[in-house]
Structures are given as structure tokens and as C-alpha cells.
Amino acid sequence: MNLKLKSRVLDAEGIKRTIQRIAHEIIEKNQGVKDLVVIGIRLRGAFLAERVADSLKAIEGKKVPVGALDITLYRDDLTEVAEQPLVHSTEIDFDITGKKIILVDDVLYTGRTVRCALDELIDFGRPANIQLAVLIDRGHRELPIRPDFVGKNIPTAKNESVEVRLKETDDSEEVVILVEKQGREE
């Protein structure tokens, strides 16, 4: 599939401000950071989770536990993915029972990834609640899942794709919308 850049919706500074705002909202809603833990969905959600936790610390002065979740083993489309899925490790080295989990991902789309993450989290223990924070909500949900904290709502068409690029794993730091190239002269 040939993709070309349609628009750039957030730059590095924009991502930073958005994360800070989400951190403020989390604190407001939970009246502090007591019993909070932040868990990111690999790959990019895990990096965002670290950043959210750093922001929480900058505001409240207390570092909350951070974990990373790999949902490969919980996917419902294992047999349909053409490529060999790579399993990354899940790292949650604290007990989540009774905790308020902030689940972080980069882009919320169909909601299937989040469903996998919820299944997996429940296998780790019984949290008090799970709240969902996403950098981008691009719509097109296929499951009854909604975010509690949204960085930016971006209405998209299905032939578009939203890419979050983070300096921890990509060459740049930005959020872009890509669209399928039309025509075949190229």
C-alpha cells in the first residue's frame, strides 16, 4: 500500500502539551495519584505511559508505578495476520489488585486492541478500575469502548492511517495522517 502525507496534526511541542493536559485531567478526576498505576500498550503506548507518569510526578511530586503490556498473545486475529507477530514482553512488576489503572495507548481506532488489553489486565489481578487514556482518537469503533482521556479527536476516513511517531522508536516526534495514493501513474 502506497501512503502519502495528508497532514501533520501534532508536532513535538504539541505532543508534550497534550500529555501534560492529560496528566492534569487524570489528577483532577482521581483527586490525586493515590493508588494510581500507569500501564502502556506496546509499542508506543508504553513510551507514552512513561511520559504520562513523568508528568504526574512533575505535578504531584510522586512517581507512580509504570508497566508495559504486550497484547500479542491475546489478539483475536492471530490466524489472520499475514506477518509473523512478534511477541514482546509484558512488564508489570507490581500487583494491580485494588489499583486504579490508567491504560495508555497512542491511537484508539476499532477498540480491539483495548479489548485485548482489558482481557490481559484482568488475568493479572482485580484492579479497582481501569481508565483509558489515548493520544489520538480517530473514530471507527467496532466495540463498545470509549476513552476517559483523549489528547486529540481526529475524524478520519478508513483509507487513511494515523501514525504517532515518537523519538524513543522513530526518527521524528509528531502525529501525521497518511492517505492511500490514488492513481497508478507513479
Place this chain on the structure above:
Amino acid sequence: MKKGSVKWTRKDLLGIEELSPEEIRMVLEAAAKFREVLTRSIPKVPTLRGRTIANLFCEPSTRTRSSFELAAKRLSADTLSIAASSSSFLKGETLKDTARNIEAMKVDMIIMRHTCAGAPHFLSRCVDASVVNAGDGAHEHPTQALLDVFTLEETIGKLKGAKVSIIGDISHSRVARSNIWALTKLGAEVTVCGPKTLLPAEIEKMGVRVTTDITEAVKGADALNVLRIQLERQNRNLFPSIREYVRYYGINTELLGKYARKKIVIMHPGPINRGVELSQDVADSEFSVVLDQVTNGVAIRMAVLFLLLSKGKQSGE
């Protein structure tokens, strides 16, 4: 999708000989992740839900069979076990018929142990289901070798340049053969050691050093993989007596104290004949990683089942 990711394309795991170093790495890397799964409070993931795996064991086995079965259960697959002693083999059904009947019950994978070398290879040509070799005659035992190299890397680090000696009955050992393939492919220097009668002719062509002197095998080695002496072979006069074997090739504290490195690793595929190939105290010593091998075996087998069964439908791309 992502650059640099190798793809697993095999339907079956029949041996280590045909695997590339990258494929071996893929299994080891996946196994590391599954080891983490095994430490969770619910050590089970839904990955292979709805898949069915048959264990077809035409030779006795406790460790390997339960390890495969547990690996399948940890991945939420359904399993069924068929032991030769209780099956229609005794009624004269051929292997091919048995396998095709199993497959007709919509089984996705057959894990097979057989006394004849090549039996799983034959089976893999008869059925569409994935076939995993759990030991065929004196040929290969791939998952054992994978769990051995996994355990070794965990204990001594990367295998490139590591010195590993395999000691005992090399001739009749599928563990030895699979281990030699796996170790040499990952860059380890392998020595095989045993009485001449238990060393196959031209074994050095597999790229290993050969010696009949146990002190040579122990000196400088990072790890010893000690094979089981199959006591039942003793009547075939391959060595004069068990006592003589113990005296010349048994691994004991005195031998290790004299010749071995301080941090040597002792492995054994089990079941151990205590007091024969390993002395009592060595078997229970801090050097022994025998029980880690067993734990890692489940993770390795989970990795193998996962890679083979999640390979994806071969869509026309």
C-alpha cells in the same frame, strides 16, 4: 510490516539441522517472553484457543510429553494424548492411517515421538496438520536442543565462542545430534567425548572436536551436557561394565575440582542415572541446571507451538 523482522514459514519442526541460526533465534526470543507468562499469577494466555494438539507417543516419555501438554494448555489449546501401548497400533494400524484418522478429527498439530528415525518426516508428508518431532530414534530431538541452548545462554550468556562438551553415548543419542546442530549454528565450540564404541564414525564432520579422554572434555569447558547412559544397551557389549564407565566417564566432584573451570555448568536431559553418568553430589550441586532445563522446556515448547500455529493462513500474497 516492520523492517528487520524474520518470518517463520515452516509448517513443521522436524529437526535442528534444517533450521537457520535466525530461526533458532526466533524460537529463543519467543521463549523468553513465554517464560515471563509462566511467572504470572494466571500463567495462561488465550492465544491458541480453539486449536487442538495431539500427542502421539510411540515410545515411553514422561518429561517431554508432560512438557508439551503443559505448554499447549498454557496457550489454551486443547490436547489429546495417544500412547502407543493403548492405541490401535497394537491392532496393526499403520502410522499413516493413525495419523490421518487423528487429522480427520480436526487436529491442528501432531506432536510425535517414535523409535524410528524419520517417522515424523514421513508423517508430515501424509497430513496437513503441523508435525513436531519430539524425538525420532537416534536422529533428532529438536525441542530438547532448543531448551538446552536457551538454558545455556541464560546461564553463560551468548554462545558464540563458548565451549560446550557433550559426554556419553553420542552414537545412540538424538539429544547429542540436535545439540551439536544447535550449538554449532549459534557459534559454540563443541567437543564430544565418550568411549570409542559410543562415538559414531566421522562425527567430526559435524564440526565438533572428538576425544575419548574425559579430562580433555572437562578442561576449559563452559558447560558439560551429560547424556544418559542407556542401561539397556549394556547387554550389547558396547562397554565392558557400568562400573568401568563410571570410572572413566562419570562426572564427579573430584574430576570437576581437578580440571573444571570454577563456574562450569552441568546439564542433563534426564532421566538421570544417579551414580552413573553423574555422581549424586554433582547432580544436586550449584553447577547443575537440570531443573532450569525442565522449566525452560515448557517455555520453549510454548514458543514452538505458537510459531507453528500462528504462522497465518497462507493468503495469496
